Amino acid sequence: MATATASSASIRERQTVALKRMLNFNVPHVKNSTGEPVWKVLIYDRFGQDIISPLLSVKELRDMGITLHLLLHSDRDPIPDVPAVYFVMPTEENIDRMCQDLRNQLYESYYLNFISAISRSKLEDIANAALAASAVTQVAKVFDQYLNFITLEDDMFVLCNQNKELVSYRAINRPDITDTEMETVMDTIVDSLFCFFVTLGAVPIIRCSRGTAAEMVAVKLDKKLRENLRDARNSLFTGDTLGAGQFSFQRPLLVLVDRNIDLATPLHHTWTYQALVHDVLDFHLNRVNLEETSGVENSPAGARPKRKNKKSYDLTPVDKFWQKHKGSPFPEVAESVQQELESYRAQEDEVKRLKSIMGLEGEDEGAISMLSDNTAKLTSAVSSLPELLEKKRLIDLHTNVATAVLEHIKARKLDVYFEYEEKIMSKTTLDKSLLDIISDPDAGTPEDKMRLFLIYYISTQQAPSEADLEQYKKALTDAGCNLNPLQYIKQWKAFTKMASAPASYGSTTTKSMGLLSRVMNTGSQFVMEGVKNLVLKQQNLPVTRILDNLMEMKSNPETDDYRYFDPKMLRGNDSSVPRNKNPFQEAIVFVVGGGNYIEYQNLVDYIKGKQGKHILYGCSELFNATQFIKQVKYTFVVCFC
């Protein structure tokens, strides 16, 4: 781990390694095929559950020797002679419950791991309870794990899932927020970011825009990192996980942005697979929940309503199809599923053919020589059966998910919205008027129309005239939308206009291949008639542009007055002049106030073109457009001119 390229190991691997080490009683984990089994019980709270579930499956937990995994606040029976590994947040209730466990002598020995650092007083509470229960020797080890963040992808992380409301966009941008509340929110964010950097093992250079929530986070984070570095004895950033090469060359860049620079992207309709799944279906922590309606039944009046099967699927890094196609446009995904299905069927036929050959074998005695390669073929077929089954399962999974997404697309005409929004955001001429789309009754839910209109409102240079606005408003209310979000956006726009010019979205073109593609697509299983085969052209969202400027040290009026923090420098100075003139190799983009998969995909695409550079994307919470609008609906300003 102490090589110069260690900083480019993915955050997911690091967190997984840290978790596995914790599960192995904090001794580095070594795979030994003839090792004796050791068994243990894992106890976590909801935070711990959210952190562990995207990274380790139940089977992997079993491989590590975990026989039972239980929630901290559930009823647990005493299991003698078993060491218990706790992975919890150091909150009051958790500490109380742990003390209760100590008193009830539930397990033989206790290995306590706290997700973020525990305070001295709480540690003394535990000590007190352990003394009272005479269980001090049973508490074998106590650790601060510094893992207070959730990693979803190799290069994407989210702060938390359980107390989302605390750090949501609404919480930060509420007009009636008090200072103390703001402090708590900032502290939570900074704590998680600090844990993130401890796990990453690097001290970043921080840049942020002025006058936003991001700046507050940056100041606090800088202070915390500085304090920790000062304390040379206990510093978390020295030790064997850092090589010498980490210091000067490979320091990553942390770009803190606030959600308010770009409110159009969360509302945008999207066309890539992962972002679509997040937008349209119930998808969080890498798990999709689908509702399948069972077939139409003749239900007599008064009988129970049609039962819907709920199915949930995990989309994990093991799933190769997902890894390959999560950023591809949807029609590509449909075609690939078809291809996979056909290759799977070919392999299945191969195996079946072998079976029939073997069946004929018994009658023909002179065919002993043929028998030899057939047994070899059979052996290889049998050993490849598990792979085939796995492939089939994945194909089924993706077929179901893609079908569900396709149904939504067709019902709401999402392709039309996508195309139109792209055109709006790139300021090309619009062929259909906005009013037409809004008043079109069968194109999408009222929410879709609201989103479209908000994007239009955000991206026009000058506000539409009063009469136009009234017309739009009337059309929107006819379609059934609530107009509250519009209020908020108006205020936001006024505010940002005072601060700086609104961001422009770069140029893009979309080609809609009409008739020919439709003919081609009718052959495929997914009947995509009417769904245009839109091709995405590379465009840079505002966040990507800011990152590009900062990483490549380009000079741009937008980013020139960003503040610069370097926790390693002795004097904290406020200069905006970056000391380091070289372009950065590693960057971490963190959006305070919420992020989404569209930005993530955009960053991934941007960095694909550059060799040897890595980007990590993080946000305080992950929401899709529906959730964002819900939050914005209730963010009112009592009096704002």
Added chain:
Amino acid sequence: MAVDITLLFRASVKTVKTRNKALGVAVGGGVDGSRDELFRRSPRPKGDFSSRAREVISHIGKLRDFLLEHRKDYINAYSHTMSDYGRMTDSERDQIDQDAQIFMRTCSEAIQQLRTEAHKEIHSQQVKEHRTAVLDFIEDYLKRVCKLYSEQRAIRVKRVVDKKRLSKLEPEPNTKTRESTSSEKVSPSPSKDSEENPATEEHPEKILAEAQPELGTWGDGKGEDELSPEEIQMFEQENQRLIGEMNSLFDEVRQIEGRVVEISRLQEIFTEKVLQQEAEIDSIHQLVVGATENIKEGNEDIREAIKNNAGFRVWILFFLVMCSFSLLFLDWYDS
């Protein structure tokens, strides 16, 4: 990067202790505490389950050490270099095989026994789950160790087969040498016990054993009588024919050996899969039985409901009739 604060914890324990002493709170600490702990530990159900589980694990560990120790000698020295060190005779190898198999059998029996007993007295769901998982781990461990053993065994079998194949490269001039080598092999063959893989070896051994008396009688026959030149020639032709036959037989037998080894391997895989399926089918069976029970109960419930409905109606009717009669009565009474 985790930070070990165990020392900090112990330090806080000390501070709390001193603080409690200073405040005069009587909390079990110091010598009393440790004694209390000892006391508290003994009446706790130490669980002979876990101690027995650990015993089984230590047994398996011994088996593993034993196998690993002799592994080098086992595999090594198949060459006929007469080095003293590390040359195992076949009988020693057989002994090891036998011992290992007995060991494995006893271990798996012990695991089965533990499994049946584990679920007897315990009522808690979590403890049951925990014990099942522990037993799964132990079985897995046993399987891994058995794999060591079967790998060794497979290498040994393969070598024997290859050696036989090599020894038949020059059939005609080597008949005498073949006799000698086959006589070597006939002797260890009866001493091998029949488990899965040696079954394949028995078959060719038997053939060799049968072939040998033939050669023996033929060899004896040749040396005893005085033969005329025609007879000699005839005998020579017969010899050729017999040799040809024997060769083809041996070839076929060799091939069959190899195939049977492969087939047995495949059989193993199949039985594994079938056993897995059996478990699944059992669970499906349970579910179906449960479902039929539920349906029966459902039917009963429906029947009762219908009855109640009917009964209810009767009562309503009765009540209405009584009301009307009472009205008539009142009316008659009043007038």
